[in-house]
Amino acid sequence: MSADVLSVTDLEVHYRRRHGRLHALRGVSLSVAPGETVGIIGETGSGKSTLARAVLGLVRPSAGRIVVAGEDITGYSSRQWRTLRRRGVLQYVFQDPLRSLDPDLTIEESLIEPLLIQGRSRTEAVERARAYIARVHLDESLLTRLPGELSGGQRQRVAVARALVTDPALVILDEPVSALDSANRVQALEFLKELRDSGAALVFISHDLGSVAGIADRIAVLYQGEIVEVGTAREVITAPRHAYTRLLVSSAPTLRTADADRARRDALRDLLHI
Numbered sequence: 001m002s003a004d005v006l007s008v009t010d011l012e013v014h015y016r017r018r019h020g021r022l023h024a025l026r027g028v029s030l031s032v033a034p035g036e037t038v039g040i041i042g043e044t045g046s047g048k049s050t051l052a053r054a055v056l057g058l059v060r061p062s063a064g065r066i067v068v069a070g071e072d073i074t075g076y077s078s079r080q081w082r083t084l085r086r087r088g089v090l091q092y093v094f095q096d097p098l099r100s101l102d103p104d105l106t107i108e109e110s111l112i113e114p115l116l117i118q119g120r121s122r123t124e125a126v127e128r129a130r131a132y133i134a135r136v137h138l139d140e141s142l143l144t145r146l147p148g149e150l151s152g153g154q155r156q157r158v159a160v161a162r163a164l165v166t167d168p169a170l171v172i173l174d175e176p177v178s179a180l181d182s183a184n185r186v187q188a189l190e191f192l193k194e195l196r197d198s199g200a201a202l203v204f205i206s207h208d209l210g211s212v213a214g215i216a217d218r219i220a221v222l223y224q225g226e227i228v229e230v231g232t233a234r235e236v237i238t239a240p241r242h243a244y245t246r247l248l249v250s251s252a253p254t255l256r257t258a259d260a261d262r263a264r265r266d267a268l269r270d271l272l273h274i
């Protein structure tokens with residue numbers, strides 16, 4: 001049995017359309033090791049969200065296999081999915097954090113909810129909520145607020161804290177920084193880098209190679225529903241093999257120009273050991 005947290009093999013996804021079918025993913029294979037951060041990049045429509053949705057059981061593949069933490073989830077029924085979700089093994093952070101958070105629950109209620117579902121006591125859940133709000137560098141006073149009373153950057157941090165609070169083996173972050181303005185984005189990227197130490201494996205989906213470059217251990221490039229290249233972040237950036245990856249590298253301003261924003265540049269220097 002594979003020790004990978006996620007193993008996707010020969011995955012095919014079709015969408016039914018009024019005039020025929022759309023082949024959204026073709027023969028996609030990808031593995032993610034425990035604690036590893038894998039970036040998935042590709043332009044709009046390349047199939048990134050479809051891949052995330054398939055792993056989360058939100059679309060049914062027409063072929064292939066998905067194994068999460070040793071469990072073959074490919075043909076899971078909705079009841080089996082509910083049980084898997086309740087265990088909190090697999091978590092997801094949406095692009096728009098408002099979608100990850102119930103607008104009518106205070107931040108504390110949002111954070112303790114998945115823990116109560118997991119069967120933990122209220123006292124333990126509240127303690128953990130406090131620890132995780134500190135972990136994402138937010139003040140405890142925010143716990144009594146509603147999501148609508150937080151800034152976009154703060155909401156994103158709460159969404160990440162909520163994803164991590166159950167000790168998941170795998171967290172999928174779908175465009176976690178694209179809804180933020182550029183100042184908040186740099187901060188969020190720095191903060192997401194810290195999450196690599198959380199123990200969870202991270203799958204970081206983005207259309208922007210520059211966002212993923214400083215965070216991911218490995219990068220998979222998705223193009224028209226196929227993975228055309230997988231390699232360490234360094235390999236993909238410094239020696240891209242596929243023409244599409246070369247195009248992405250040459251069009252990512254933070255990778256190309258020396259005077260782009262400092263935090264991203266430093267992150268990249270770190271990564272490339274220069």
Ligand SMILES: Nc1ncnc2c1ncn2[C@@H]1O[C@H](COP(=O)(O)OP(=O)(O)OP(=O)(O)O)[C@@H](O)[C@H]1O
Nearest residue numbers: 015022024042043044045046047048049050051207
């Ligand atoms: N529910 C659906 N029904 C039909 N076609 C769909 C559906 N969802 C996505 N598609 C199509 O499948 C392809 C892949 O879409 P997907 O959302 O996975 O791409 P993406 O890479 O995540 O794009 P973006 O960066 O814009 O979110 C696109 O051509 C899209 O139009």
